[in-house]
Amino acid sequence: MRFRHLISIEDLSRDDILHILRKAERFEDVARGLKKLKVLEGKILANLFFEPSTRTRMSFETAMKRLGGEVINMTAQEASSIAKGETLADTVRVISKYVDVIVIRHPLEGSARFASEHSEVPVINAGDGAGQHPTQTLLDLYTIMKECGRIEGLKIALMGDLKYSRTVHSLIKALNMFNNEIYLISPEGLRLPEEFLEEVKAEEVNLNDVIEEIDVLYVTRIQKERFPDEEEYRKVAGSYRITAKTLERAKDNLIVMHPLPRVDEIDVDVDKTKHAKYFDQAFYGVPVRMAILHEVLI
Amino acid sequence: MRFRHLISIEDLSRDDILHILRKAERFEDVARGLKKLKVLEGKILANLFFEPSTRTRMSFETAMKRLGGEVINMTAQEASSIAKGETLADTVRVISKYVDVIVIRHPLEGSARFASEHSEVPVINAGDGAGQHPTQTLLDLYTIMKECGRIEGLKIALMGDLKYSRTVHSLIKALNMFNNEIYLISPEGLRLPEEFLEEVKAEEVNLNDVIEEIDVLYVTRIQKERFPDEEEYRKVAGSYRITAKTLERAKDNLIVMHPLPRVDEIDVDVDKTKHAKYFDQAFYGVPVRMAILHEVLI
Amino acid sequence: MRFRHLISIEDLSRDDILHILRKAERFEDVARGLKKLKVLEGKILANLFFEPSTRTRMSFETAMKRLGGEVINMTAQEASSIAKGETLADTVRVISKYVDVIVIRHPLEGSARFASEHSEVPVINAGDGAGQHPTQTLLDLYTIMKECGRIEGLKIALMGDLKYSRTVHSLIKALNMFNNEIYLISPEGLRLPEEFLEEVKAEEVNLNDVIEEIDVLYVTRIQKERFPDEEEYRKVAGSYRITAKTLERAKDNLIVMHPLPRVDEIDVDVDKTKHAKYFDQAFYGVPVRMAILHEVLI
Numbered sequence: 001m002r003f004r005h006l007i008s009i010e011d012l013s014r015d016d017i018l019h020i021l022r023k024a025e026r027f028e029d030v031a032r033g034l035k036k037l038k039v040l041e042g043k044i045l046a047n048l049f050f051e052p053s054t055r056t057r058m059s060f061e062t063a064m065k066r067l068g069g070e071v072i073n074m075t076a077q078e079a080s081s082i083a084k085g086e087t088l089a090d091t092v093r094v095i096s097k098y099v100d101v102i103v104i105r106h107p108l109e110g111s112a113r114f115a116s117e118h119s120e121v122p123v124i125n126a127g128d129g130a131g132q133h134p135t136q137t138l139l140d141l142y143t144i145m146k147e148c149g150r151i152e153g154l155k156i157a158l159m160g161d162l163k164y165s166r167t168v169h170s171l172i173k174a175l176n177m178f179n180n181e182i183y184l185i186s187p188e189g190l191r192l193p194e195e196f197l198e199e200v201k202a203e204e205v206n207l208n209d210v211i212e213e214i215d216v217l218y219v220t221r222i223q224k225e226r227f228p229d230e231e232e233y234r235k236v237a238g239s240y241r242i243t244a245k246t247l248e249r250a251k252d253n254l255i256v257m258h259p260l261p262r263v264d265e266i267d268v269d270v271d272k273t274k275h276a277k278y279f280d281q282a283f284y285g286v287p288v289r290m291a292i293l294h295e296v297l298i
Numbered sequence: 299m300r301f302r303h304l305i306s307i308e309d310l311s312r313d314d315i316l317h318i319l320r321k322a323e324r325f326e327d328v329a330r331g332l333k334k335l336k337v338l339e340g341k342i343l344a345n346l347f348f349e350p351s352t353r354t355r356m357s358f359e360t361a362m363k364r365l366g367g368e369v370i371n372m373t374a375q376e377a378s379s380i381a382k383g384e385t386l387a388d389t390v391r392v393i394s395k396y397v398d399v400i401v402i403r404h405p406l407e408g409s410a411r412f413a414s415e416h417s418e419v420p421v422i423n424a425g426d427g428a429g430q431h432p433t434q435t436l437l438d439l440y441t442i443m444k445e446c447g448r449i450e451g452l453k454i455a456l457m458g459d460l461k462y463s464r465t466v467h468s469l470i471k472a473l474n475m476f477n478n479e480i481y482l483i484s485p486e487g488l489r490l491p492e493e494f495l496e497e498v499k500a501e502e503v504n505l506n507d508v509i510e511e512i513d514v515l516y517v518t519r520i521q522k523e524r525f526p527d528e529e530e531y532r533k534v535a536g537s538y539r540i541t542a543k544t545l546e547r548a549k550d551n552l553i554v555m556h557p558l559p560r561v562d563e564i565d566v567d568v569d570k571t572k573h574a575k576y577f578d579q580a581f582y583g584v585p586v587r588m589a590i591l592h593e594v595l596i
Numbered sequence: 597m598r599f600r601h602l603i604s605i606e607d608l609s610r611d612d613i614l615h616i617l618r619k620a621e622r623f624e625d626v627a628r629g630l631k632k633l634k635v636l637e638g639k640i641l642a643n644l645f646f647e648p649s650t651r652t653r654m655s656f657e658t659a660m661k662r663l664g665g666e667v668i669n670m671t672a673q674e675a676s677s678i679a680k681g682e683t684l685a686d687t688v689r690v691i692s693k694y695v696d697v698i699v700i701r702h703p704l705e706g707s708a709r710f711a712s713e714h715s716e717v718p719v720i721n722a723g724d725g726a727g728q729h730p731t732q733t734l735l736d737l738y739t740i741m742k743e744c745g746r747i748e749g750l751k752i753a754l755m756g757d758l759k760y761s762r763t764v765h766s767l768i769k770a771l772n773m774f775n776n777e778i779y780l781i782s783p784e785g786l787r788l789p790e791e792f793l794e795e796v797k798a799e800e801v802n803l804n805d806v807i808e809e810i811d812v813l814y815v816t817r818i819q820k821e822r823f824p825d826e827e828e829y830r831k832v833a834g835s836y837r838i839t840a841k842t843l844e845r846a847k848d849n850l851i852v853m854h855p856l857p858r859v860d861e862i863d864v865d866v867d868k869t870k871h872a873k874y875f876d877q878a879f880y881g882v883p884v885r886m887a888i889l890h891e892v893l894i
Contacts, residue, residue: 054376
């Protein structure tokens with residue numbers, strides 16, 4: 001076993017990441033329902049979601065069930081009832097006595113690591129507030145690998161809220177391990193924090209200047225809550241919005257990604273272009289999570 | 299495959315309906331837990347219920363599991379979180395990447411059809427507001443077939459709210475395809491809308507005048523919200539209420555049906571009579587949904 | 597089959613209890629995931645929880661799944677929607693048409709018995725208000741059997757709220773069937789009700805006077821709501837609190853139990869002592885519930 005828990009993408013080496021991506025590839029036919037495999041039969045996963053995240057929860061549930069395993073979900077009402085009556089340590093201690101693996105999502109940074117310290121079984125972090133969401137990063141890398149044929153030597157633009165987006169921060173670190181050229185496209189006030197720029201090589205650009213060269217355009221949501229003024233938000237959001245027209249000068253094989261849900265940042269007219277890969281990206285979460293579950297359980 | 303999606307009972311031909319009812323009959327022993335069949339092993343159903351409907355959701359879940367399939371439920375909290383953050387089209391696009399069939403219930407008419415247009419897998423309508431609820435109609439027909447021995451040439455009385463009841467509207471159309479004689483028993487103000495009477499042959503009667511002749515008495519709930527005045531509601535509801543006494547002059551093999559939940563429209567003293575078939579009717583939802591799932595998945 | 601439904605611990609004979617405990621022991625390796633057994637394959641359990649109880653629900657779900665069975669959960673939203681629209685009798689009548697066994701938790705005393713009278717399948721009481729919670733009592737006995745080697749001739753102290761605690765009342769009755777010496781440690785106002793003292797032999801003591809002799813210390817929560825005054829609560833709760841220091845003079849093999857969740861009544865410094873068995877106790881719920889499900893289903 002390469003790792004017992006999966007809490008942060010930074011716990012993984014370059015080699016660990018490649019190992020998971022290759023394993024995910026082997027599971028892809030099973031994820032698509034084309035082949036049956038019951039390698040996790042008799043194993044039980046507990047989904048402990050202390051805040052809702054439909055896509056992530058359902059994708060873990062699908063991954064587990066496609067491999068023959070079982071899933072127990074904590075309900076929202078149970079989560080809030082627990083939050084009132086018991087420490088997270090006690091909850092995890094007990095539930096780890098029942099099941100074989102715990103997937104946790106929690107609004108507080110650090111809670112997944114904390115949970116892993118009190119669990120008798122592997123813990124997978126499905127997002128802990130401003131903290132980490134390593135399975136998202138792995139499925140992003142897998143999408144790039146499948147759609148671009150490699151995860152090295154690519155020109156990748158990250159666009160939108162680069163300041164607060166957990167998804168972007170983890171992805172930049174991972175992309176950097178694989179020698180990609182990274183472009184940043186963000187409004188003033190939502191730029192990538194300085195500390196990242198010390199670690200990773202990336203430059204701030206205008207989309208128009210790089211659209212003909214880039215292989216990947218990774219779009220994230222700009223959240224209204226970040227702006228003191230609605231008018232200001234609308235102006236910014238409007239100019240960080242992708243349409244089919246935006247992509248006219250793009251390379252044939254440019255792919256557009258988005259962690260979803262999207263609001264307005266990608267126009268629906270992009271959906272029908274050959275560039276749109278955000279729904280496939282959501283699907284790729286299934287084989288990647290199958291690989292991770294297989295890794296910690298077998 | 300006779301149909302890819304099941305959105306409206308009107309999408310089905312007379313022959314399609316008979317095909318499903320016969321298939322349901324073959325699954326009945328499995329539905330009763332008397333036989334095991336794993337014909338849907340490895341398949342996954344997603345229940346997307348944007349409003350609660352315990353009976354329908356549980357009956358689909360039972361149907362899928364009795365055939366060896368798996369079920370993923372969206373929680374109420376997830377539904378409301380999605381409703382705020384994403385279009386129905388995007389939700390369906392993503393979830394149809396995970397699973398093999400989607401069952402949707404939604405408060406807005408037309409939403410099931412809309413969902414099917416964005417899904418990569420079959421969509422089954424489990425009720426869309428004032429729209430359709432085709433599996434309810436099929437289980438109603440199945441109940442009549444099993445309890446009366448046929449679904450043709452019967453005298454069938456529909457009683458209660460005939461104006462707003464989606465269940466009644468779909469059932470009338472289906473019964474009409476099979477040459478039944480239809481009687482309508484409803485208070486003024488809750489009569490069957492004119493447009494139906496142009497399509498189907500049915501006459502308004504008093505229960506007392508037909509009780510000795512009818513084979514089926516299908517009762518539906520009269521909802522308080524339909525009346526501007528509580529006093530008026532009570533008067534009407536009181537006179538559209540079935541008791542054991544009401545049925546004294548009925549034929550021996552008259553069956554009483556109800557889509558449930560009932561409130562006061564059928565007295566509990568009817569439960570013990572040989573006429574009461576509304577709980578069996580709920581059970582018959584299982585083999586009928588098994589047949590539908592089998593039809594779209596295999 | 598020794599019993600069809602499991603509503604109250606008092607429905608079971610001494611012999612029935614021993615039979616379940618022995619059966620649980622045979623399932624323990626399966627509960628730990630060390631062995632696979634699909635003896636309940638094809639069977640479906642419905643969890644009808646009208647109030648949240650994560651531990652109990654998840655433990656039943658684990659038990660059923662470890663034996664190859666399936667589980668259908670009613671959601672909290674469905675529960676409240678049912679509560680508004682339908683009698684419990686009708687709900688149980690319908691759901692017992694779908695599944696093979698019902699586990700019910702309900703805030704009203706007597707509701708589990710009532711449900712069993714309207715069900716076509718076995719009903720297991722998972723707590724009905726001030727009423728019974730028989731599977732908790734059985735797992736408490738099982739914990740004692742496993743950790744003390746026997747359930748007879750022990751010195752057992754029950755501490756905390758002995759007046760209102762349903763858990764304590766059922767446990768005392770069961771322990772009494774097996775000739776144990778029972779000590780009671782409770783604040784004034786939360787003493788064991790008189791009627792129990794007529795049935796069972798037990799004496800009120802101070803913990804300090806018996807700590808060197810007892811084999812089991814069963815701690816329960818003292819609830820703030822029982823006190824008219826917060827200051828009074830704090831004083832009482834503070835003096836009914838176990839720490840590692842409290843246990844210094846205890847026998848080597850004293851076990852400390854707690855039905856969980858705990859708040860402050862057991863300090864976390866006890867967790868690391870050899871005496872702490874409350875998390876194991878939670879685990880033991882799984883084999884015990886497996887035994888009960890097997891008993892009513894096979």
